[in-house]
Amino acid sequence: xxxPHPVEGSAATKAAAPNPLxxxxxxxxxxxxxxxxxxxxxxxxxxLGQELYGxxxxxxxxxxxxxxxxxxxxxxxxxxxxxxAIVGNDGILGIALFMGGNSVPNRAVVQIAGAAxxxxxxxxxxxxxxxxVFQQLLLRYTQSLIAQMSxxxxxxRLHAVEQRLCRxxxxxxxxxxxxxxxxxxxxMGDMLGVTREAVSLEASRLQHAGLxxxxxGHITILDRPGLEARVCECYGVVRRETERLMK
Numbered sequence: 512x513x514x515p516h517p518v519e520g521s522a523a524t525k526a527a528a529p530n531p532l533x534x535x536x537x538x539x540x541x542x543x544x545x546x547x548x549x550x551x552x553x554x555x556x557x558x559l560g561q562e563l564y565g566x567x568x569x570x571x572x573x574x575x576x577x578x579x580x581x582x583x584x585x586x587x588x589x590x591x592x593x594x595x596a597i598v599g600n601d602g603i604l605g606i607a608l609f610m611g612g613n614s615v616p617n618r619a620v621v622q623i624a625g626a627a628x629x630x631x632x633x634x635x636x637x638x639x640x641x642x643x644v645f646q647q648l649l650l651r652y653t654q655s656l657i658a659q660m661s662x663x664x665x666x667x668r669l670h671a672v673e674q675r676l677c678r679x680x681x682x683x684x685x686x687x688x689x690x691x692x693x694x695x696x697x698x699m700g701d702m703l704g705v706t707r708e709a710v711s712l713e714a715s716r717l718q719h720a721g722l723x724x725x726x727x728g729h730i731t732i733l734d735r736p737g738l739e740a741r742v743c744e745c746y747g748v749v750r751r752e753t754e755r756l757m758k
Contacts, residue, residue: 529554529577529626529628530577531549531552531575531577531628532545533577533578533600534575534576534577534600534602534603534627534628535600535601535602535757536575536601536602536603536648536649536652537552537575537628539648539757540644540645540648541644544638544643544644544645547638548630548634548638551630551631551634552575552628552629552630553628553629553630554626554627554628554629555574555626555627555628555629556624556625556626557574557576557579557581557621557624557625557626557627558621558624559621559622559623559624559693559694559695559698560620560621560695560698561620561621562618562619562620562621563581563604563619563620563621564604564605564615564618564619565618566586566615566616566617566618567614567615567616568614568615569613569614570605570607570608570613570614570615570632571631571632572605572629572630572631572632573603573604573605573606573608573629573630573632573635574603574604574605574627574628574629574630575602575603575604575627575628575629575630576598576599576600576602576604576625576626576627576686577600577625577626577627577628578600578625578626578687578688579599579621579623579624579625579626579627580597580598580599580621580622580623580625580683580686580687581597581598581599581604581619581620581621581622581627582594582596582597582619582620582621582622582698582701582702583595583596583597583598583604583617583618583619583660584617584618584619584620584701584702585616585617585618586617586618591704592618592701592704593667593701593702593703593704594663594679594701594702594703594704595617595660595663595664596656596659596660596663597622597659597679597682597683597686598619598656599623599683599685599686599687600686600687601652601685601686601753601757602652602655602656603649603652604619604627605632605635606649606652606653606656608632608635608636609635609636609639609649610653613632620698620701622683622694622698622702623683623687623692623693623694624693648757651756651757652756652757654756655752655753655756655757658748658749658752658753658756659749659752659753662745662748662749663745665745666678666743666745667703667704670743670745671743672703672705672709672710672713673713673716673717673741674741674742674743674745675703675743676703676710676713676714676717677717677738677739677741677742677743677746678742678743678745678746679699679702679703680692680723680730680732680738681735681738681739681742681746682746682749684732684735685750690731690732690733691729691730691731691732692729692730692731692732693728693729693730694728694730695728696710696711696728699714699728714730717738717741720737721733721734721737722734722737722738722741723738
């Protein structure tokens with residue numbers, strides 16, 4: 512089952528923003544199912560650094576990002592953090608609500624500001640129990656998310672900071688409508704599990720190579736093929752697995 516990007520002139524672009532169909536999971540639903548859940552979708556702006564949930568918190572809603580990107584972070588007792596996965600317009604935050612649990616051990620933090628649609632957890636759980644297309648989409652997405660988490664763990668252990676930064680930039684770019692990313696050095700460090708100084712150094716190297724423009728947390732991707740040439744194998748593994756599962 513393919514998750515289509517919105518096409519100019521389609522229902523996804525004719526509707527005035529904010530538009531739930533910009534989320535690829537919602538956009539892949541049959542019209543009757545979509546119309547059934549639409550009244551339960553609430554538009555919410557997401558701000559840079561905003562925490563959507565934290566460790567041990569009981570979840571009562573899920574989020575379908577449209578123009579925002581959210582990082583799932585594992586945080587240690589000393590405050591150090593590392594990214595497990597990112598969720599953007601490809602998916603949903605709060606999978607514990609339909610996987611049998613009501614809380615999670617990690618944090619969800621907005622790494623790129625934008626918008627999302629919030630749905631009560633009870634509504635999603637009810638739709639999931641119905642089975643059918645929505646359930647299949649959610650389960651396939653969950654498998655792709657697990658694949659991303661596994662590859663991120665291996666990448667953070669085995670690959671250089673520059674390669675990991677390229678992977679992170681490409682994954683974010685796949686989930687954004689533009690070439691621009693805005694975030695703080697501190698948050699970027701949390702994403703990669705390194706210091707702000709390490710982020711600044713590697714971002715400066717990519718800028719000198721003409722691949723990005725980087726200034727005070729504002730990143731513009733100038734040469735995507737160049738980033739793809741420098742990234743480790745992990746980006747391709749995650750992207751191929753996502754495409755395979757969501758066909």
